[in-house]
Amino acid sequence: MSSKDFLKGFRDAKLVKRVAGEIRHRVSQPWSIMEICGGQTHAIMQYGLDQLLPEEIELIHGPGCPVCVTPLELIDQALWIASQPNVILTSFGDMLRVPGSTSDLFSVRAAGGQIRVVYSPLDSVKIAKDNPQQEVVFFAIGFETTAPANAMAVVQAQKLGLENFSILPANVLVPPAMHTILSSPNNRIQGFLAAGHVCAVMGYWEYPTIAEKYQTPIVVTGFEPLDLLQGILSTVEMLEDGRVGVENAYPRVVGFEGNRAAQGLINQVFKPVDRKWRGIGVIPESGLGLRNVYQDFDATERFQTGEIRTQESEICIAGEVLQGLKKPADCPAFGTLCTPNSPLGAPMVSSEGACAAYYRYGRKNQ
Numbered sequence: 001m002s003s004k005d006f007l008k009g010f011r012d013a014k015l016v017k018r019v020a021g022e023i024r025h026r027v028s029q030p031w032s033i034m035e036i037c038g039g040q041t042h043a044i045m046q047y048g049l050d051q052l053l054p055e056e057i058e059l060i061h062g063p064g065c066p067v068c069v070t071p072l073e074l075i076d077q078a079l080w081i082a083s084q085p086n087v088i089l090t091s092f093g094d095m096l097r098v099p100g101s102t103s104d105l106f107s108v109r110a111a112g113g114q115i116r117v118v119y120s121p122l123d124s125v126k127i128a129k130d131n132p133q134q135e136v137v138f139f140a141i142g143f144e145t146t147a148p149a150n151a152m153a154v155v156q157a158q159k160l161g162l163e164n165f166s167i168l169p170a171n172v173l174v175p176p177a178m179h180t181i182l183s184s185p186n187n188r189i190q191g192f193l194a195a196g197h198v199c200a201v202m203g204y205w206e207y208p209t210i211a212e213k214y215q216t217p218i219v220v221t222g223f224e225p226l227d228l229l230q231g232i233l234s235t236v237e238m239l240e241d242g243r244v245g246v247e248n249a250y251p252r253v254v255g256f257e258g259n260r261a262a263q264g265l266i267n268q269v270f271k272p273v274d275r276k277w278r279g280i281g282v283i284p285e286s287g288l289g290l291r292n293v294y295q296d297f298d299a300t301e302r303f304q305t306g307e308i309r310t311q312e313s314e315i316c317i318a319g320e321v322l323q324g325l326k327k328p329a330d331c332p333a334f335g336t337l338c339t340p341n342s343p344l345g346a347p348m349v350s351s352e353g354a355c356a357a358y359y360r361y362g363r364k365n366q
């Protein structure tokens with residue numbers, strides 16, 4: 001069976017309606033549920049799942065969009081590095097249009113900067129190997145999902161003895177962000193859909209402590225329509241029954257332990273560091289920095305980028321959107337000053353951004 005045929009089963013309209021009906025049957029009061037991942041937000045909008053749910057269920061969109069939470073300082077650091085002579089900056093395509101303080105990577109490339117889009121950090125290692133006279137810097141953004149490949153690139157570069165390769169470390173971690181959201185005095189989240197792809201790498205052994213501490217059900221959830229509705233149904237059942245804990249609604253991909261080999265690789269190369277999240281601020285131990293033994297591969301050290309300081313846009317309310325405190329359509333710039341063709345903030349640029357999802361799927365008045 002092809003993967004397309006396999007996935008068809010998880011998009012079956014009759015089954016989708018049936019599970020939506022079960023949710024309606026189970027709900028007796030309003031509940032606010034956050035889907036952490038921007039990929040889930042886009043799937044919910046794309047398939048109109050939000051419109052199938054009873055009005056008691058409010059879906060709140062979380063900060064799980066790596067491009068969106070990358071702080072302006074880091075984008076400006078990447079822009080500065082890309083502007084230096086003899087440097088090739090490599091990046092995932094999404095980052096190219098994300099505005100920094102005064103420019104974006106597209107503009108730097110148009111002005112002569114060497115910026116290449118890659119699909120894997122290992123492509124960047126190859127570029128470094130093929131261009132020994134140039135410095136190659138990979139902009140290493142992402143959640144736990146991309147961290148193993150980013151770690152592998154560093155290990156590979158060390159094995160090959162590449163002295164012209166480095167990364168701009170920007171990986172962030174989900175559990176510290178959940179702590180920050182749930183401990184906020186403004187928190188409205190009563191249940192969480194945990195991101196299935198992050199859990200495929202990390203497992204969900206870190207989540208029972210969070211569920212217990214904040215008395216919040218957490219359900220590991222996938223990305224297809226049935227996966228998402230099943231995750232919402234399980235969360236609603238736990239909320240209605242007054243149960244706290246963690247359930248796995250994505251067992252075909254996720255196990256409790258996750259991928260221990262991938263976790264080992266992450267721990268070998270990276271250590272938890274305090275990291276600023278765009279619009280949210282510094283979250284303790286929420287980022288991955290290089291361990292001392294791999295410090296030579298740290299572009300922030302190599303290019304001394306630490307002095308770059310920036311100011312967030314006063315108009316963009318991305319921070320509140322990313323914490324689930326406001327919806328994209330609450331932003332006065334949404335669809336007017338800020339559109340995908342002329343974005344003011346990262347959530348309107350990224351393929352996982354909530355503002356882009358609302359714009360693309362016409363949720364302008366929600």
Ligand code: SF4
Pocket residue numbers: 315316317318321328331332333334335338339343344345346347348355
């Ligand atoms: S619509 Fe644009 S300006 Fe408003 S929060 Fe989203 S990205 Fe920022």
